[in-house]
Amino acid sequence: MSTLTDHEPLSQPQRVQSFQALAKSALELLYQHRLMTTDQLHRLLTPGARGSSYLRRQLATLEEAGLVHRLRAQGESSGSNRLNQPYVWFLTEEGADAVEQAAEVFSRRYRVTPDSAASTRQAHTLAVNEVGIAFVTHARRLGHDCTPLSWTPEVAHRIRDGMRRFEDDHVISDSVLHYVHVHRGARTMLNLFIELDRATMTTADLAKKVSAYGRLYEFVPQHPDRARRSAASTRPAWQHTYPAFPRLLIILDGAASPTLAKRLADRTEDLYTLTRVDPRLARLARHLSVGVTTLQQLREQGPFGRIFTPLLRGTPEERHPSTDMLLRHPGAAGPARPPPARPQPR
Known part of the structure; x- marks a missing residue:
């Protein structure tokens, strides 16, 4: 059996397999989440380590192998010193191909380029990562099941038949997150649509996107051959x-x-008002669970803190109090509430 020498070039799958498990995990995370800072990778992959030096050495090895690339994150203003900004990591074309060949992943056509990594979309992508990291962090504390790969960014769902612009025929979730609540051996599987709002759209446009989820709830694709319709073909698309x-x-x-x-807080109030007067959402209020919170509250208290303001419920005179991410209707049963979050070291 032949062996590889130090001077013999490695194929891409062989390169990935030869790296430490930490490096391979970093490649898989970057493949799924597109862009991540060093600190985000550290909190997901080496949360118990005092620092990120070991992780950074692994990333440097991957960079030398041509599998990842890095650039400085954008500052909050044009006057920010770029040298003070953290590094943002993403896969090269070679790195994405290597992950697809060496790991069991769903292949994605999207590829990150230096131009797309440095675009104005960067801050939004990193903020969506922060939402996922908050869920993972608190799931670890509570003994629930939510891993670094439990959320998928930018998932498109068709909401009407036709051949219009893609944006008109689909609602694109900023991410879809899968979370398993564990209590006394009972496992409750939760799927969550995540919308991360950085106030880059008007509240009216954000309310329209909420309404698009109502359209998704009702959308039943039309079978091209009416005579061959089955019970399955008359179900809403989301049930598949x-x-x-x-x-x-x-x-x-x-x-x-x-x-x-x-x-x-004002944006939440405006969104509550706009969604209440939407005819579709009013009709579907009993079937949809929608809640609003802030990223800071999610980080500090976790998804089972009373941090979510439910939409589509009550009247302005009779507002329902804040609740956790289960968004249970009054009187509804659900998984037991976990203990309150402990302050997390920053």
Whole structure:
């Protein structure tokens, strides 16, 4: 049996298999989540380590092998010193091909390029990662099941027949997250639509996107041959993917200052008002679970804190109090509430 020498070039699958397990996990995360900072990879892959030096050595090895690339994250303003910004990592074309050949993953046509990594979409992608990391962090604390690969970014769902623009025929979730609540041996599987709002669209446009999820709930694809329709072909499209319609969680990014907190509270109030008067959402209020919180609250208290403001319920005079991510209707049964979150070291 032949062996590889130090001077013999490795094929891409062989390269991936020869790296440490940590490096391979980093490749898989970057393949699924597209862009991640060093700190985000550290919190997901080496949360118990004092620092990220070992992880950074692994990333440097991957970079030398031509499998990953890095660039400085964009600052909050054009005047920010780029050298003070953290590194953002993404796979090269060679790295994406290597993951597809060496790991059991669903192949994705999307490829990150240096131009797309440095685009204005970068901050949004990294913020969506922060939502996923908050779920993973608190799931670890609570003994629930939510892994670094439990969310998938930018999942498109068809909401009407036809051949219009892709954006008109689909609602694109910022991510779909899978979470397993564990209590006394009982496992409750939850699917969640995640919408991360950085106030880059108007509240009216955000309300329209919530309404698009109502369209998704009702959408039944038309079979091209009416005579061959079956019971399965008359079911809503989402039932072919999800056992129950996922809860929709809207995460407002920010609330780091009293002024910003007030703006986000006003945005929540406006969204509550706009969704209440939407005819489709009013008709489906009993079937849809929609909640709003901030990224800061999600990080600090976790998804089982009373941090979500339910939409589509009550009247302005009779508002339902904040609840956890289960968004249970009053009187509804559900998994037992986990203990409150402990303060997390920053």
